[in-house]
Amino acid sequence: AQKITQTQPGMFVQEKEAVTLDCTYDTSDPSYGLFWYKQPSSGEMIFLIYQGSYDQQNATEGRYSLNFQKARKSANLVISASQLGDSAMYFCAMRGLIRTGANSKLTFGKGITLSVRP
Amino acid sequence: GAGVSQSPSNKVTEKGKDVELRCDPISGHTALYWYRQSLGQGLEFLIYFQGNSAPDKSGLPSDRFSAERTGGSVSTLTIQRTQQEDSAVYLCASSLGSGGKGTGELFFGEGSRLTVL
Numbered sequence: 001a002q003k004i005t006q007t008q009p010g011m012f013v014q015e016k017e018a019v020t021l022d023c024t025y026d027t028s029d030p031s032y033g034l035f036w037y038k039q040p041s042s043g044e045m046i047f048l049i050y051q052g053s054y055d056q057q058n059a060t061e062g063r064y065s066l067n068f069q070k071a072r073k074s075a076n077l078v079i080s081a082s083q084l085g086d087s088a089m090y091f092c093a094m095r096g097l098i099r100t101g102a103n104s105k106l107t108f109g110k111g112i113t114l115s116v117r118p
Numbered sequence: 119g120a121g122v123s124q125s126p127s128n129k130v131t132e133k134g135k136d137v138e139l140r141c142d143p144i145s146g147h148t149a150l151y152w153y154r155q156s157l158g159q160g161l162e163f164l165i166y167f168q169g170n171s172a173p174d175k176s177g178l179p180s181d182r183f184s185a186e187r188t189g190g191s192v193s194t195l196t197i198q199r200t201q202q203e204d205s206a207v208y209l210c211a212s213s214l215g216s217g218g219k220g221t222g223e224l225f226f227g228e229g230s231r232l233t234v235l
Contacts, residue, residue: 035223043207045226091160095222105151105174106211106224110160 002027002094004109011114013082020067021077021090021112029096034075035106036066040088048090051075052097079114087116120144122227124210130233131200139195139230143212150193151224152185153209161209167193200234207231 003026013019025034036048051059051066059066067076075094079086093108123142131137143150152164163177167187178184182200187193197204208231211224 033222043229045209045211045224047223047225050223105163105166105177107163108153108161 002029002032002096002107004092004094004107006092006109006112008112011112013079013086013114013116015084015116015118016081018078018080019082019114021079021092021114023075023077023092023109025073025075025092025094027073027094027096029104031097033095033097034066034068035093035095036064036075036077037091037093037108038086038088039091039111040085045091049077082116084116084118087114089113122210122212122225124208124227124230126230127228128231128233130235132235133202134199136196136198137200137232139197139208139210139232141193141195141210141212141227143191143193143210144225145191147212147214147225148190149213149222150187151211151213152193152195153211154206155209155229156206164195164208197232200232202234205232205234 005024008022032053034051038046038048049059049061049064049066051068058068063080065078089111091108091111093106095106096104125140148169150167153161155161165185166174182198185195207229209229211226213222213224
C-alpha cells in the first residue's frame, strides 16, 4: 500500500520567486514512481513531472524540478520564477512499479493550494 | 477527439435515483481509472482497470457503486440509489498499461459533476 502526505496549509508566493511544495510518501514497493499534477480552478488535471525511484538524477521539466530524497521519502516540487498562472492546487501522487512492467493504481495526496501574488 | 472523454459533464439527480457516468479513454490506453473529488478535496481512488486483469475495486465506497469496462475501452461507473454524500466530481483517467521507459502518466478527462438533491 502507498500513502502520500501533503500537510502544508495554503501557500503564498510572490510572482517571480521560487516556491517549494512538500510531499512525503510511504510505500513497501521496492520500485515506484512519483508524480506531480496541477489542478487550476478550471478543474482539469495537468501532469507536471515524474520521478522514478531508481532515477539517478532529480527530474526537471522547465520551471519545475523535483527534489527527490529517497532516504527521507520526500519528493518536493520546486517551482522557479513563479507566474500568476501557477496559482492552482498541486497534487503529489505515487504508484508502485510491478516487476512485470504493468502499472499499479496511482495514489494521490490531499493537495496543496498555491496562490501567486503579483 | 484525442483526449479522455467523459459524459455527462453535469448531472443533477434526486436522492434515490440511479446514475451512469461514461468514460471513453484515449485509444490504445489499456489502463483506466475512476477517481472522486469532493469540493476542495483531494482525489479519492475508486476503481482501476488494467487490460484483461481483474479490476482493482478496493476504493469503491459501498456496494451501491459499480463499474464495468467493455471491450477494453469505454467504461461506465454506476451509482445506485444515490445519496447526497455522493455529490462530487467523478474523474476518469487513462494511461498506457505497461511501465516500460514511459512514466505511465495519467491523462484525465474533464470530469462529470454529480449533484444529488
